[in-house]
Amino acid sequence: MTELLYQTDSYLGEFDATVTAVEGDAVALDRTAFYPGGGGQPYDMGSLTAQGATWKVAKVRKAGDVVWHQVEGTLPAIGTAVHGTLDWERRYQLMRTHTAMHILCGVIFRNYGASVTGGNMEPLRGRMDFEFETMRQELVREIEDKVNAEVAAARDVRVKILPREEAFRIPDLIRTKINLLPEGIQMVRTVEIVGLDLQADGGTHVANTREVGHIRVVDYKSKGKINKRIEVAVE
Ligand SMILES: [Zn+2]
DSSP states (O other): OOEEHHHHOTTOOEEEEEEEEEETTEEEESEEOOOOOBTTBOOOOEEEEETTEEEEEEEEEEETTEEEEEEOSSOOOTTOEEEEEEOHHHHHHHHHHHHHHHHHHHHHHHHHOOOEEEEEEETTEEEEEEEOSOOOHHHHHHHHHHHHHHHHTTOBEEEEEEEHHHHTTOHHHHHTTGGGSOTTOOEEEEEEETTTEEEEOOSOOOSBGGGTOOEEEEEEEEOSSSEEEEEEEEO
16 A cells, blocks of 8 residues: 555655556555545646656556556666655645635635535636525625635644544534545544634645635636536636
């Protein structure tokens, strides 16, 4: 299995690891800071180097407990010590965007009682669907103001890894459908924007909402009778 360094340190941009398996055009490592994608957050990109050779990491995926790094050219052999470097600009933009999405989620639930039904993001751009009956221009501007007030409030973002039973007793997590987690998962990673939002989440986030920057609602549309979509840009 691969130790998931990004789960406990989102700010780790470089790391040392050992190749544990090679398959097709991908290598597995014993530990990695590369996020393999999931929960709406895209995978990281970057490079692996060893003894003067460099491999560009074009894609990362997780299969079971193992993270696979897709590279080009002659693959390093099993047992090779490699140094991994993330495309930090892309990753940090994704951290800011992911936290922006959780701020949006928290504000919409706290102020309007609406739950999220889906979402997706790319660097500095995200969309989220909510169970919302009506969405008007004035309401969108109000949401935008409230979201940016949470950025300005400089709230800390805390990550914890809890035993399943403990996580299942937290009311905020029950609301976000934690009961849908597969049976086999014994530890639950939670991301809390202190005083605003708490979710079971595997993604990488900034440590404080002030790092997000300005959030602008760039579009909104109806996706059915009770589903409304909000699209934001992080600036
Ligand atoms: Zn998330």
